[in-house]
Amino acid sequence: MEINGEFLEETVRELRQYFRSGSTRSVTWRKNQLTALLDLVHKNEDAISESLYQDLGKHPVEAFRDESDIPLLFFPAKGEVLAEPLGVVLIFSSWNFPIMLALDPLIGAIAAGNVVVIKPSEQAPACSSFLANTIPRYLDSNAIRVIEGGAAVSQQLLLHKWDKIFFTGSPRVARFVMSAAAKNLTPVTLELGGKCPAILDSLPNPSDFKLAVKRIVGGKWGPCSGQACIGIDYVLVEEKVSSHLVELLKKIIRRFYGDNPIESKVISRIVNKQNFTRLCNLLKDPLVAASIVHGGSVEEKHLFIEPTILLDPPLDADVMTEEIFGPLLPIITVNKIGESIEFINSRPKPLAIYAFTKDETLKRRILTETSSGSVTFNDTMVQFLCDTLPFGGVGQSGFGRYHGKYSFDTFSHEKAVMHRSLCLEIEPRYPPWSKFKLEFLRLAYKLNYFGLLLHILGLKRYNQLSCLL
Missing domain, CATH: 3.40.309.10 (Aldehyde Dehydrogenase; Chain A, domain 2)
Incomplete structure (x- = not known):
């Protein structure tokens, strides 16, 4: 099927119009769609298996194992989320609140354990000079640097690879920042403006x-x-x-x-x-x-x-x-x-x-x-x-968030960590495949689904016992 630009434009227009109608905001709509999605998977298991076999050569048992949510196979186990610093962070501050908009994100970056370069706005030269002269007297110069300069310095900074860029300013300049960040797939937080x-x-x-x-x-x-x-x-x-x-x-x-x-x-x-x-x-x-x-x-x-x-x-x-x-x-x-x-x-x-x-x-x-x-x-x-x-902000007014704990989160990577035991092994997770292993996996799936329902009902002890991660 050949798809032309007009078809795509009309598709996006219809979706946007439907979103604006507010239909997707109701809890009833969301529940109905999720229930329907679950129904889709259950009633089309054979078709899903056949599609995976045609495209990837997957055996039906392997397909069920890989496409289903059955963490009971990993019992006993536990999971945790570990916050780690992103690394080397670049902060562009704005001229209208040149001290606060430099120090506020810096707090989050330091709290998360990063090293930081601050580029103050050249349009507030006195404040830029204050930051450049004062920060080294109080903070670790091995980890926190202030680099002054105009647009040319900003452009030079953007040529380097950063682990995070935090920008406060106009949407026009933000586009240049985001374009430069995209070359290294650097995550960005853009704090922009808008007609409030x-x-x-x-x-x-x-x-x-x-x-x-x-x-x-x-x-x-x-x-x-x-x-x-x-x-x-x-x-x-x-x-x-x-x-x-x-x-x-x-x-x-x-x-x-x-x-x-x-x-x-x-x-x-x-x-x-x-x-x-x-x-x-x-x-x-x-x-x-x-x-x-x-x-x-x-x-x-x-x-x-x-x-x-x-x-x-x-x-x-x-x-x-x-x-x-x-x-x-x-x-x-x-x-x-x-x-x-x-x-x-x-x-x-x-x-x-x-x-x-x-x-x-x-x-x-x-x-x-x-x-x-x-x-x-x-x-x-x-x-x-x-x-x-x-x-x-949201949309043209920016994206990403900070302040308080949210600043720590902005400058951190939440790393998922799973701890397994070596004392127990469940063989049906491994080939060669058989009808017995498929039925075993189905049972594990049903037990896990039952455990999820119990968890939703508030019976957390079962959830801890079965290590539903």
Whole structure:
């Protein structure tokens, strides 16, 4: 059968559409499919054996032994998982939190027993210099090195073979990192960004609404003037409360940063001229400029951009298709807040979703109908500070996770170890094959399946006795 590109494209489209329908999320669907798969194997044993014989010349008894789950044949035995260090690790840190995003993954790499090279961002030269000069005074220089430099140094580093690469930065650069890692099949963790939305429900209690807006201001302009991967990128709100939202935002911005924010000394500047120019260009679109309802002033000398609010900018404008990573906050209005879910799903998966609501149904829909690195209800940024939660993205916002124990896991290989005894041997596992050996294997399979059921029911003692690994 010849398969053309259109057929494959249609197949992938249909599968993606079915996944989006949510059918595969239900426990009933999963159980039914697994039961059907088990039924497939049981009812087609002869056909499976015949196929294996035709392709590989396998005897039916050998086929049953190799294709079935019968660890009782290995009794007595025990298994364990041993965490071992991956080896030589390369960590690229980002410029917006240049100290924390270097030391945080370093903690996990050291805890797992690796040796490490840290490449700080050249866009934060003072912090890069601090790390390069200070780390050798405290840590083992035989195991932990800091290498400074620009893009050329990064490229040189990527030419070498690493046992793990941990990268924090933009999706654009991440593609180069992943491409270089692929040459040596090096595993990577990519901590990227994304347009993180905030869903603001129409909270009837004025104090609740005001507190939510206050936390939105903190989650947008508080972390490095919007230059944060988990910072709020845009807000979704019902049109009927959008004007009230704008007025509250203005009021809280003035309370936090004063009437002239550039003089407040409590709001960060843009990191460099390149990013300053990029942000200014986002505002040069006439339709975007027309949507500004607060702020918009810039000061090139100090690389400063005022906290700026945009109300319903064009959805196809760069400010709504690119990660902003700066102090510009678009507000997108919807008729009903539930429409925000469809809006989010129409775009790449974000690193974080923030939702301010008391509606349990809306919460459940956000959790089950959207995909993101994390979801935080009724606050912003706090999930990053909780080390008992994994931190990481999904899709275009990255993959892999770290923080707390998850950092240790990220920089470790979980090696499966099985311990056998030499005091007992079960001969039916070996050829020459016979009908008796096949029946023996069938019995072992049935006993193992019975043991698994007992284990599921909580009878762990049987599981330990039979060494179900």
